Amino acid sequence: MNIQTFTNREDISLNQCHRGHVEYKLPVMIITKILELTWMISTYDQEFPLLSYKKALKLTLINKRFFGIVSKRFNNIKLLSHANSSMMDELHDRLTNVWCPIKHIFKLQVGIPVFEELMKQPSPHLTHMLSTVEKLHIHRETNCGPLTENSIKTFGTIDTNLHSLIINSILLDFAHLDAICSIKSLRKIDISTTFMRISDILAVLCNNLPLLESIKLICFSITAIPIASRSRIRKLSSVYLDDTDETFEFPNLQRMINAYQNGRSYIEIPRVLPGLGPRNCVGMNLANDDIAISNIVSNFIVSSHDGKPIDDT
Known part of the structure; x- marks a missing residue:
C-alpha cells in the first residue's frame, strides 16, 4: 500500500x-x-x-x-490447532473475515489439522492471505491425521513465491516428495523425519527443484548430493564426510553444519575440503604483478653464503 x-x-x-x-x-x-x-x-x-x-x-x-x-x-503467524470441529470452523471464519488483521503473512507455522482444513476449500480472501507466505513450517501434533500430498499441491498453487519449507516430525513418502517438487519456487528444504533412503530423497529434490540451494535432512553424507546439482548448493546442514576418493566440487557453498556437533558448529568451508567454496590465493594479485616483483627484488642483494658465484641457471 x-x-x-x-x-x-x-x-x-x-x-x-x-x-x-x-x-x-x-x-x-x-x-x-x-x-x-x-x-x-x-x-x-x-x-x-x-x-x-x-x-x-x-x-x-x-x-x-x-x-x-x-x-x-502480523507477518509471523502461528496457527494453533483445535480438535473440536466447531472451533476449527470458528478459526476459519475469523481468518476469512474482512476485518481480520492477518493480511500479509511472511512466515507461517501451522499444524497438520489446521493446514488440512485451510486447504479443503480456500476462499478468495484466504487465497490472497496465503499467497504472500515465503516461509512455511508444517509440524505434527498429538493425535492428528496424516499430511496429504493434495494439500501440499494446493498450497503450491496458491503461493507461487514460497522459498522455504520445513516439515517437522512427519513421515513422508514419494507422493509427498512429488507434491513438494511441484512448488518450483522452493530454495530451502528442511525435513526432520523420514524412513526413505536419504540418497533417494536428495535425488528427487535436487533433480526437480531448479532453485534449491539449502538442504537440511537427518544426518546425510555429502556424497549423496547429485553431482549435477552441487554447483548451486549454498548451505548444507547435518552432513558428514565419508572416507572416499571422490573429489568434491561445491563452488558456491557458503556454510556447512557438521552432523557430529549438535547441529550448531559452523565450519569454515576452506578448512574442510579442497574444492569447496569460492576463494582465491591471498598472494595471487602480487604474483601476477611483474613490476611489483621486480621492484621488490631490486631492493635486495643476493649472494651465496660462502662468497662463491651463483649459477644463474
Whole structure:
C-alpha cells in the first residue's frame, strides 16, 4: 500500500471521512512511524501476550488506512490447532473475515489439522492471505491425521513465491516428495523425519527443484548430493564426510553444519575440503604483478653464503 503525504487542514468534513479520504495534521509517514512504535511498546510484554496484543489491536480501530498499516505487523503467524470441529470452523471464519488483521503473512507455522482444513476449500480472501507466505513450517501434533500430498499441491498453487519449507516430525513418502517438487519456487528444504533412503530423497529434490540451494535432512553424507546439482548448493546442514576418493566440487557453498556437533558448529568451508567454496590465493594479485616483483627484488642483494658465484641457471 502506497502511503501518501497529505496537506494540513483544520476542518475535516464528515463527507470526506465517509468516502475514506482524510487530510491529516501530520504527514502520514510520521503517523505510520508513531503507530509502529506504539505497536512495539504495546506488544513488549511477552509474559501476557493475549493482553498485550489485545491492547495493540485497538490501533486497527482508527480508520481503514491505519488498519492496513497495523495488519502488516502480523507477518509471523502461528496457527494453533483445535480438535473440536466447531472451533476449527470458528478459526476459519475469523481468518476469512474482512476485518481480520492477518493480511500479509511472511512466515507461517501451522499444524497438520489446521493446514488440512485451510486447504479443503480456500476462499478468495484466504487465497490472497496465503499467497504472500515465503516461509512455511508444517509440524505434527498429538493425535492428528496424516499430511496429504493434495494439500501440499494446493498450497503450491496458491503461493507461487514460497522459498522455504520445513516439515517437522512427519513421515513422508514419494507422493509427498512429488507434491513438494511441484512448488518450483522452493530454495530451502528442511525435513526432520523420514524412513526413505536419504540418497533417494536428495535425488528427487535436487533433480526437480531448479532453485534449491539449502538442504537440511537427518544426518546425510555429502556424497549423496547429485553431482549435477552441487554447483548451486549454498548451505548444507547435518552432513558428514565419508572416507572416499571422490573429489568434491561445491563452488558456491557458503556454510556447512557438521552432523557430529549438535547441529550448531559452523565450519569454515576452506578448512574442510579442497574444492569447496569460492576463494582465491591471498598472494595471487602480487604474483601476477611483474613490476611489483621486480621492484621488490631490486631492493635486495643476493649472494651465496660462502662468497662463491651463483649459477644463474
